Amino acid sequence: MSSGSGSTAQANSAAGRVGIVLVSHSPRLAEAVAELIRLLGAEQAVVTVAGGTDDGQFGTSDRLVAEAINAADRGAGVVVIPDLGSSVLTTRRLLLDDEVELPPDVRIADTPFVEGAVAAASTAAFGAGIAAVMAAAEDARSIPKL
């Protein structure tokens, strides 16, 4: 349902929710994790995606990440879940750039992509504040799977 940097169908009813941005080298991976989040019952979460480069190739896009962050903003802050490498650098560079228009409270979660995204979105879907969403995302690093 989501386009490259579009918002979910719940967008308009999600005022005050922490937005979740999935940044991946792969457009399909970002979309798939967004879909997983919906399938796991967190469809109330505001989730936007920035996957791949501007022309749909493997990599990251400064513009797509900035758009996704702005599209995810519902006034309660935004948590970015990057997959690895340049997803982190691209996002971090945007947050350090004083010439880019972004929401006031954007944070990057240091967490595995799938697990952290699910944890963040599930928490945000219940209306939790940004600190709780970040904590949930980062706790996901150490929750045993077996």
Place this chain on the structure above:
Amino acid sequence: MSTPGSPGSPTQHRSVSTLDGDAVAEWIRRVADAIDGQADQLTALDAAIGDADHGINMRRGFHAVREALPQQAGELPGTILITVGRTLISTVGGASGPLYGTAFRAAGKSLGDAATVESAALLEALRAALAGVKRLGAASEGDKTMVDALSPAVSAFAKAVERGDDLAVALTAAVSAAQRGVTATIPLQARKGRASYLGARSVGHQDPGATSTALILDQLRAVVVDAAGE
């Protein structure tokens, strides 16, 4: 490019003391050409310890930079470098986009609206570039990254400027230090970037980011040395 004093005899050492916008544009054009020539080698280095796209990404970015240069004709040095940075940020989909983008943009901002750049201002610009890269990537010397070339280059340039060396001599010192830094990455274990996932297997391989940094600085040295020889 400005050279102080009179031409004098053919054996007199001509000293180039500043860079203007044209010199900066020439530098960047030469970087684009050098990246083109070295793209396969850079990719090969990156294939050993990364995701095999450093040369490809740099070539793509600097092709876009080369295309943006004509509109920068007559522009200030700082403006040109900011444009280089912005272009890399918006066209390179790998780590070198944000990293080199930040480096060039920080250098350009440091130069402000100066029409000519002498050693002291260039040193500040290089320091700003290094600071920006370190802040963004959180890398230090020894992590096996571009910082391992850029940091020693800046230190060497600073020492040369302090000694009163002219721009060509100072840049030659900077490039030598950068190249030593590149070689020094070979035995290091990567602590940043894709190579860090390889752990001990990254040891024994030269870092591609450090390699391209030395290449970029070497082209600046070449522009200044060539101008001094004219």
